[in-house]
Amino acid sequence: MKFISLFFLKNVITFVLLCFSFSVVAQKDSLETVIAEKGEGIYALLRKKGVNPYETFDAFVALNIDNIRDSIHVYEGRTYKIPNVEAKVALEETKKAIPNVLPKTGKGYAIFGKKYRKVPIKSSKLKNAVFYLVAGHGGPDPGAMATYAGKPIAEDEYAYDITLRLARELISHGALVYIIIRDNNDGIRDKRILKIDHDEVAYQNKVIPLNQVARLKQRVDIVNELYTKHKGQYQRLIVTHVDSRSKGQNIDVFFYHHEKSKSGKNLAENIHKTFQKKYKKYQPNRTYSGTFEHRTELYMVRKTWPAMTFIEIGNIRNKKDQKRILEPDNRQALAKWISEGAILDFQKR
Template identity: 70%
Template sequence: MMRKFILFIFVFSFQFFPVHGQDTLATVTAEKGDGIYSLLRKHGVNPYEYYREFIDINLVNLRDSVHLYEGRIYAIPKVLMDTIPVVDSIQRQAKEVKEVEAKTYDIFGEKHKTVLSKSERLKGAIYYLVSGHGGPDPGAMAVYAGKSISEDEYAYDITLRLAKELLAHGASVYIIIRDENDGIREERILEMDRDEVAYPDKVIPLNQRDRLQQRVDIVNGLYKQNKGAYQRLIVTHVDSRSVGQNIDVFFYHHEKSQNGKRLAESIHKTFEAKYKQYQPNRTYSGTFEDRTSLFLVKKTHPAMTFIEIGNIRNEKDQRRILDPDNRQALAKWISEGVILDYEER
C-alpha cells in the first residue's frame, strides 16, 4: 500500500549558549544499548543528516571509530535545520516553509513506513532486491545470548533499509522476498518466522533449487516487463563459516557482465572509503570478484551484485549484523555505492 502526501516543514534558527565567545555544543551521556543512530534520534537530531558530523566531533571518544562507550559524554552536532516536532520551539522563529514530498510503504512497518524524498539522483533506475533464504529456509543459523538467530531475518532487515534509501533518491524498487508483518526492526535479536513470500505473494518452495529458480523466474519476468529501462539486481546474504573466522563484506558479480562488475566495484569502493574514514586503524579486506557458480548470479538477466554481509557465527561479525545502527549503516553505504554506479554509468 502506498500513499502520497505533502509535509510542511518549518525551518528554525536557534542559538547555543556561548562560551568564551564561541558556540558550544550540547552534550549527552551514552546509555546502555545506545548507538550513534539511536542516540541522535533520541535527542531530536536526524541521524542520516548528522551521522558523519557526529563522528568527526567525537572521534577520539569512539570505539573502532563508530561505536559508543556506555557512560561517556558525547557532543551533539549543532542542528541548523530541525524537521522534528519539538515542544520547546516556541522561542524559535520560522524562517521559511518548504514542501517535502513523502510516500508511505506499509512493508517497512509503522515506525518506518514514511519515505521522505532526499533527491532524484536515481530517477529512472529500477532495482530488484533479493534477501537470502526465507519461508521454509532460515539460512545460516547461530546462537546469541541463548537465542537462535537466522540469516534470513537479518538479510531481510538490511534489504528493507536499502530499499528505503533507494526510494528516497527516486528509484523504483521491487522487494522480491517479502514479509508483510516484520518491517524494519530495531531489536538486536530478530525473532524467526517462516511466513515470508516471494513477489508478489507466492509461496516459497521447500526444495532449494525450486526456491532459487522461483527467484530467477520472478526477476527475469520483471526484467522483460521493464525492457529498455536501467535495471539492476542486488542479492543480500549473511555467510556461515567457522566461529573463529571474522570476515568483511564481500561482493560478487557475473564474470561476463561489465555492468555487474562496475556495480560491485562501486559499492566495494564506497566501503573502502568508509573504512578509511571511520576505522582508519583497521584494514578493509572485503573484495569484489566474479562468482558465476552462484545460481542467482548465473541465471538472472539484470546486471547484479551478490553481497555477503559477514559471518553470522563469528562474535565480531555478529556486532555488525545484530546492531540495528550497523545494519542501517550497511544499507546506507550500499546505497551510496549504488548511486555512484548509476551516476558514473
C-alpha cells in the same frame, strides 16, 4: 480383440505425441536467424531483418538470453534467433500481468512498518533507475543459524532487515524498487535479536518452495519477468546474504558478480569502493579486506538477466561479525553504504 484395441490405441497416442513433439521442434527451428556483425547491437539486428526493434526487443532477449552479455549486448559472429509475432504477443501478455510493487498510500509504504513507512525524499539521483532486491533464504529456509545471548538467530531475518533499509534508501533518492522476498508484517526492526518466523513469501504472495533449486528458480523467474517490463531502463539486482563459517573466522563484506557482466562488475566495484572509503573514514586503524570478484557458479548470479551483485554481509557465527549484523545502527549503515555505491554506479553509467 480387446488386446488388439488397447495395442492399437497405445500406438495412436504415441504417434500423436510424436507428431506434437516434431511440430514444436519445427516451430522453434523455423524462426529466422541472423549473424551479428562487428558494431551491431540488438536494434540493428532486428532492423536488418525487417522487424520493429521497439516492439520485439524484449522477445529477442528472452529467446537469446544465454547468448547475450548483460542482457543487452550481442557477440560478434554469433547466430541469433529473430522472434515471431506469437513470441511478442506472449511476452506482452506476461508484462501486463505484473503490477507495480510497494504501493504507496497516504500513510507511506506499509512494508517498512509503522515507524519507517514514511520515506523522506532526499534527492532524484536515482530517477528512472529500477532495483530488484532479494534477501537470501526465507520461508521454510532460515539460512545460516547461530546463537547469541542464548537465543537462536537466523540469516534470513537479518538479510531481510538490511534489504528493507536498502529499499527505503533507494526510494528516497527516486528509484523504483521491487522487494522480491518479503514479510508483510515484520517491517524494519530496531532490535538486536530478530524473532525467527517462516511466513516470508515471494513477490505477488507466492509460497516459497522448500526445495532449494525450486526456490532459487522461483526468484530468478520473478526477476527476469520484471526485467522485461522495464526495457531501456537502468536495471540492477542486489542479492543480500549472511555467511556461515567457523566461529573464529572474521570476514568483511564481500561482493560477487557474473564473470561476463561488465555492468555487474561495475556495480560490485562501485559499492566495494564506497565501503573502502567508509572504513577508511570510520575505522582508520583497521584494514578493510572485503573484495569483489566473479562467482558465476552461484545460481542467482548465473541465471538472472539484470546486471547484479551478490553481497555477503558477514559471518553470523563470528562474534565480531555479529556486532555488524545484530546492531540495528550497523545494519542501517550497511544499507546506506550499499545505496551510496548504487548511486555512484548509476551516475557513472
